Amino acid sequence: MGDRWIRWYWVLVALLAAATPAMAGGINRKAGTNGLAFLKIDVGTRAVAMGRTMTAIPDGIGAVYGNPAGLLKIHDKELSFTHNEWLADINYSHIGYGLPLTDRTAIALSASLLDFGKIEGRDLTGFRTGTVRGFDQLVGFTLAYRRSPKMGIGMTGKAMREKLDEDKAKAVAFDFGMIYQTDLPGLFIGATVQNLGSRIKFVQQVDPLPFTYRLGAAWNLQEWRLQLGADLLRRRDSQTEYNVGLEYRPIRLLGLRAGYSSENDLDNGLTAGFGVDFRALHFDYAYVPYGVLGNTHRMTLTFRYGRN
Numbered sequence: 001m002g003d004r005w006i007r008w009y010w011v012l013v014a015l016l017a018a019a020t021p022a023m024a025g026g027i028n029r030k031a032g033t034n035g036l037a038f039l040k041i042d043v044g045t046r047a048v049a050m051g052r053t054m055t056a057i058p059d060g061i062g063a064v065y066g067n068p069a070g071l072l073k074i075h076d077k078e079l080s081f082t083h084n085e086w087l088a089d090i091n092y093s094h095i096g097y098g099l100p101l102t103d104r105t106a107i108a109l110s111a112s113l114l115d116f117g118k119i120e121g122r123d124l125t126g127f128r129t130g131t132v133r134g135f136d137q138l139v140g141f142t143l144a145y146r147r148s149p150k151m152g153i154g155m156t157g158k159a160m161r162e163k164l165d166e167d168k169a170k171a172v173a174f175d176f177g178m179i180y181q182t183d184l185p186g187l188f189i190g191a192t193v194q195n196l197g198s199r200i201k202f203v204q205q206v207d208p209l210p211f212t213y214r215l216g217a218a219w220n221l222q223e224w225r226l227q228l229g230a231d232l233l234r235r236r237d238s239q240t241e242y243n244v245g246l247e248y249r250p251i252r253l254l255g256l257r258a259g260y261s262s263e264n265d266l267d268n269g270l271t272a273g274f275g276v277d278f279r280a281l282h283f284d285y286a287y288v289p290y291g292v293l294g295n296t297h298r299m300t301l302t303f304r305y306g307r308n
Helices: 002-019 045-049 068-073
Strands: 077-085 091-100 105-122 128-148 151-164 167-181 187-197 200-202 205-207 212-221 226-235 241-251 254-261 270-278 281-289 295-305
Touching: 045 241, 045 254, 045 270, 045 281, 045 295, 068 105, 068 128, 068 151, 068 167, 068 187, 151 200
Parallel strands: none
Antiparallel strands: 077 091, 077 295, 091 105, 105 128, 128 151, 151 167, 167 187, 167 200, 187 212, 200 205, 212 226, 226 241, 241 254, 254 270, 270 281, 281 295
């Protein structure tokens, strides 16, 4: 069974490579044609600090966004709160709750809110009409299942809503993922398909969702206290992107993280962060600069309890 899935994984890699132009600069002809662009904002603080490498690293409740199969890592109930100080005074908040049902299954509920704050409104002639508020919302349900001791699969169903003043729009989508532990100790490979779903109609504009492929690998070098990760991803409205990152644990309770993401062409692409564990509490922080637009800060507090 394992060999067959490995073959399918490399078939998927080949198909993606064949469908993807060479990594090069320039603007994709479909740039700016997606709706619900907030779906492209990464949620997992640990993964973001590691250069957004989230496809093959099993990360418990933190994996719900990057690869739902990674939810199988949880052995306790997990409740996490994430706050993201985004660009232009935009705030992005996320809450997730994960629960292991059996040795082979786990579920999670999640919700996200992107708050644009107060926006100055103007009419067609340019006169002020007061202020309006806008936001994007997401509610998700994740199911992960262990098909074999070495392979897990997962699915997330998402319902989204967008609102600007009195105008509203809704959409639904699904994410699918798998993580496979290879015969090489500590080496995992993974693949996901994200935002497969309906189009969204806002006023008279109809747009597709930001459909995304992800392929990745992660290597846990326990003797060196290192975890390495690498991702290749492609969205329908952008060029191929690649991410690399690492986590080093000088002591068991502290993780130091750094990475590089080619997605961030507004700065040098570097990311950094750390994680601190204290009994049942876990704090993660990620820092990502965006050049002249400013810096972003993500913070996640996770509480684990009810050990199985």
